[in-house]
Amino acid sequence: MLFLFWGKELNGVSAIQLEDILYKVDETPILTGITGSFAEGAITTLVGPSGAGKTTLLKLCNGLLSPDEGRMTVLGKAIGDYEPTDLRRTVGMALQQAPMIPGTVYDNLNLPAVLKGETLREEEAGRLLQDVGLGPEYLKREADELSGGQQQKVSVARTLVNRPRILLLDEITSSLDRTSVKEVEELIQSINKKYKVTIIWITHNLEQAIGIGDSIWVMMDGELVDAGDRTILQSPRTERVRQFVEGERV
Amino acid sequence: MSFFTLSLTLIFVLIPLLLSKTFGLGLERDTLIATVRSIIQLLAVGYVLKFVFDSESLLYVFLMVALMIVAATHNARNKGASIKGITWKVALALVTVEVLTQGILIGFGITPATAQYIIPISGMVIGNSMVLSILFLNRFTSEVESRKPETDLILSLGGTPKQAIDRPLLSSIKASMIPTIESQKTVGLVQLPGMMSGQIIAGADPVQAVQFQLLILFLLLTTAAVTSILLGFLSYPTLFNERMQRIRN
Numbered sequence: 001m002l003f004l005f006w007g008k009e010l011n012g013v014s015a016i017q018l019e020d021i022l023y024k025v026d027e028t029p030i031l032t033g034i035t036g037s038f039a040e041g042a043i044t045t046l047v048g049p050s051g052a053g054k055t056t057l058l059k060l061c062n063g064l065l066s067p068d069e070g071r072m073t074v075l076g077k078a079i080g081d082y083e084p085t086d087l088r089r090t091v092g093m094a095l096q097q098a099p100m101i102p103g104t105v106y107d108n109l110n111l112p113a114v115l116k117g118e119t120l121r122e123e124e125a126g127r128l129l130q131d132v133g134l135g136p137e138y139l140k141r142e143a144d145e146l147s148g149g150q151q152q153k154v155s156v157a158r159t160l161v162n163r164p165r166i167l168l169l170d171e172i173t174s175s176l177d178r179t180s181v182k183e184v185e186e187l188i189q190s191i192n193k194k195y196k197v198t199i200i201w202i203t204h205n206l207e208q209a210i211g212i213g214d215s216i217w218v219m220m221d222g223e224l225v226d227a228g229d230r231t232i233l234q235s236p237r238t239e240r241v242r243q244f245v246e247g248e249r250v
Numbered sequence: 251m252s253f254f255t256l257s258l259t260l261i262f263v264l265i266p267l268l269l270s271k272t273f274g275l276g277l278e279r280d281t282l283i284a285t286v287r288s289i290i291q292l293l294a295v296g297y298v299l300k301f302v303f304d305s306e307s308l309l310y311v312f313l314m315v316a317l318m319i320v321a322a323t324h325n326a327r328n329k330g331a332s333i334k335g336i337t338w339k340v341a342l343a344l345v346t347v348e349v350l351t352q353g354i355l356i357g358f359g360i361t362p363a364t365a366q367y368i369i370p371i372s373g374m375v376i377g378n379s380m381v382l383s384i385l386f387l388n389r390f391t392s393e394v395e396s397r398k399p400e401t402d403l404i405l406s407l408g409g410t411p412k413q414a415i416d417r418p419l420l421s422s423i424k425a426s427m428i429p430t431i432e433s434q435k436t437v438g439l440v441q442l443p444g445m446m447s448g449q450i451i452a453g454a455d456p457v458q459a460v461q462f463q464l465l466i467l468f469l470l471l472t473t474a475a476v477t478s479i480l481l482g483f484l485s486y487p488t489l490f491n492e493r494m495q496r497i498r499n
Contacts, residue, residue: 099400099402115410116408
């Protein structure tokens with residue numbers, strides 16, 4: 001119950017609530033007994049070793065996957081009551097590999113609009129690029145010619161085209177050099193402020209987890225083992241978390 | 251051609267057998283099986299066709315065409331084993347193509363409704379449709395596999411399954427149709443089509459042989475387009491569930 005109320009303590013409203021979530025693949029549990037909530041408007045960081053189920057949890061929130069058991073609500077509404085397309089526009093997700101469709105940066109930014117039968121105005125596309133730290137001059141560039149960091153930024157901007165209320169970022173800093181990582185960290189914080197969007201993001205880097213965001217979830221072996229502010233990593237409350245933190249520091 | 255003369259053509263089987271043995275290709279057994287099977291199957295078909303032509307019964311024609319569709323479906327379905335209900339989807343595509351093409355041919359009085367025309371033309375249409383199905387299913391399953399990140403991207407941005415699968419689907423449809431279109435561009439320049447050559451050897455007027463060949467070529471264009479598109483649109487929905495999620499295999 002500690003986890004369930006952790007998010008609410010921040011500002012009183014939950015963006016996403018999870019109750020006893022079970023997700024399995026071929027009878028193998030990937031997530032077990034996940035209960036907790038993400039506070040609206042806050043930045044929550046998911047940390048944990050590979051295979052902990054962090055990406056799976058984000059995909060459940062975006063509706064790319066459905067839990068086998070348990071209850072999920074998004075902005076107070078049961079996830080099953082959403083049309084899948086509406087849910088995915090409300091809970092936007094930038095995927096880890098930041099896949100680009102063939103074409104220019106504008107073509108990529110225009111994609112969410114095209115999927116709705118609309119067209120994104122170039123000025124709007126330019127503004128979104130500025131918001132993620134790229135200039136409008138990138139609009140005509142071929143997307144596959146951009147660096148990994150630039151593609152990640154385009155991926156975040158593309159997700160923002162739908163004006164999501166909740167933004168999920170899946171390890172968008174994992175394959176970047178140190179300078180790019182710093183830029184993306186600043187980007188997460190500025191997007192959170194400017195768009196007033198709830199952000200849930202995954203990182204392997206404990207320094208980032210401690211430095212960015214309002215709350216932290218530690219996940220291991222498909223379970224949520226602890227949740228709280230940065231102190232849960234600075235002074236671990238359980239043996240499992242302590243071992244994980246020490247392992248990451250080695 | 252007498253059976254003695256026909257037996258002399260086995261020289262063309264001996265040559266690859268000797269070459270395979272000499273160069274250690276290990277294809278002797280397969281070559282012999284292919285030869286024996288083709289002799290038995292074609293002779294059997296020859297006698298069956300003679301019986302059907304003599305009987306002048308449309309029921310036998312229907313049964314022959316049904317048999318062709320069953321055999322072609324059985325052959326093509328293995329290539330799309332990962333697609334739910336692929337047997338019925340392939341069968342439906344083949345039946346649709348057969349009904350459409352024969353409907354136009356007979357309906358417009360282009361060919362008469364006799365076994366002599368229906369069976370050979372159906373054989374070409376169904377055979378071509380089967381190859382198209384195999385080409386399409388091969389390409390589609392590999393495209394779906396290799397483009398999973400793009401599919402997930404479009405779904406995650408609020409796209410529908412149709413939008414998410416659009417590129418792999420269209421690219422597979424195009425890829426399976428291209429050989430038919432390309433081969434028609436060089437027809438007559440590089441090779442004479444088998445049916446036309448057969449008619450000319452059998453003593454038919456070359457111009458009439460060309461007319462029938464053109465009919466077949468045009469027919470195969472329709473076959474290619476209808477088979478690929480129909481199979482594509484029947485197949486893609488089975489890759490997603492009702493929550494618009496990609497079904498994981």
